Amino acid sequence: MSWFKRELKGIITSTEDKKEAPDGIWNKCPQCKKPLHYSEQVENQYVCHYCGFHIRIGSKEYFSILFDNNEFTEIAPNLTSGDPLSFVDTKKYSDRLKDTIKKTGLNDAIRAAYGKIDGQDIVIACMDFNFIGGSMGSVVGEKIARSIDHSIATKAPFLMISKSGGARMMEAAFSLMQMAKTSAKLALLAQAKVPYISLLTDPTTGGVTASYAMLGDINIAEPGSLIGFAGPRVIKETIKKDLPKGFQTAEFVQEHGFLDFIVDRREMKDKLASFLRMMAN
Template sequence: MSWFKRKDKGIQTPTAAKKEAPDGLWYKTPSGKIIHTRELKNNAYVSPEDGYHTRIGSKEYFEILFDNNTFTELDPEMESGDPLKFADSKPYPKRIKESQNKSGLKDAVRSAYGKMNGLDITIACMDFSFIGGSMGSVVGEKIARAIDHSIKHNIPFLMISKSGGARMMEAGLSLMQMAKTSAKLALLSEAKIPYISLLTDPTTGGVTASYAMLGDFNIAEPGALIGFAGPRVIRETIGKDLPKGFQSAEFVLEHGFLDFIVDRRNLKSRLTTLLKMLK
């Protein structure tokens, strides 16, 4: 009755010869959807099944927005000093170097200019992977210089925010960037040059309290967390439960603080249409 049992064990692969799937080949969304990273990239880093917008940085946004991923970066070598000699559990310069080595970035924002569907534009984009996208002196200075570039060349300015807020290691110097960037945006407004602010997940703290909410058009990605203090802090402060969806982009839009929400897959075309209308 040999047909009821297997006489040989078939192909046997030694454990040492077995190959594991490379790390990062698949991506799992919070809802449990699995997607190949190549497909995710081709879909503007949005899960096609549930529309979940994964967190991306300046590299990916520049790929999506600039024609043929061609752009000229502004102030690419600018990096933070240590004027306050801040030392907590780790010296600030050491923390900066570790973040640079880990992220491949000089600081938490990159700025560049190029063409978007043939239109000239300056873009500054924050990177959450660098100390939580915190706003320090370099972030404020690079944004200010990017605005200066838009004013000098009379081209629109797009700010893509993604931040945990001010950088505590720079204390008051970090908070000064709120005033500096706001003053520069006032000059941009006087020159009648369009400023579009895109708020992505998360946009909080001093960034929300300054340039992120000062756009001629404030727009956001679906589901982005937008606020000043975090929900837990607010809940503990007021002693009440918060409404469902509190601080989500949809909640903020409903209460009049956003102009519209845009799917990242349509971002480039929507921005182009908006800027052509303003022209």
């Protein structure tokens, strides 16, 4: 019977003739679960065109979105972390660094560069969550410091794009010192009257939130970003109360006065250019 076998010729493809879709061509939106083609993601700046969810991206993607013609000069690109404490958990910290560098192609959880946005000079430091959870170690602090030094020297505004799980436990006090170091550098930037814009993306937590991420002349965030210090479970156990709906989302944080604007990534470059022109005047 026809429903047990194919009657038409030419519609059966043998196994050896089937073509697999290359890895990375298709993936699912983490929020609405609908399929997204890679070319569509790039064209829409990695924002789901079905539900508007902002997919996590790294410094490579942010630089291509923000810098004019994706042209920039990187600051201290070869700076890497040491292992001052000879830290060992499930494996040596030095070995984990080598493995992560090889896997991600990054030297640490941040890249910094200077270039132009809409023809206006700017210095951008952008964190990468793929590198040990975007954790803040000594290299992160040093690159931010050098970026601020470049901003002061050239009078170019500084943009910090934060995306981090917090301090890097493998560097202990060396990591925590970066909170004071970067905050002090930002104070010098303010004294020099050079604008600082802080962009908080998903997630921005821990010591990063407690330092440079919240110190901008203008603090902005992408929609739906997780922003906070401690995790919601820790807070709930501490205060012994249920947390309000939407707690620690960018929208909740803005409602309570810690953010100036929430900006869609597709409008980010135009908004930043507008902020730069406004602050230049």
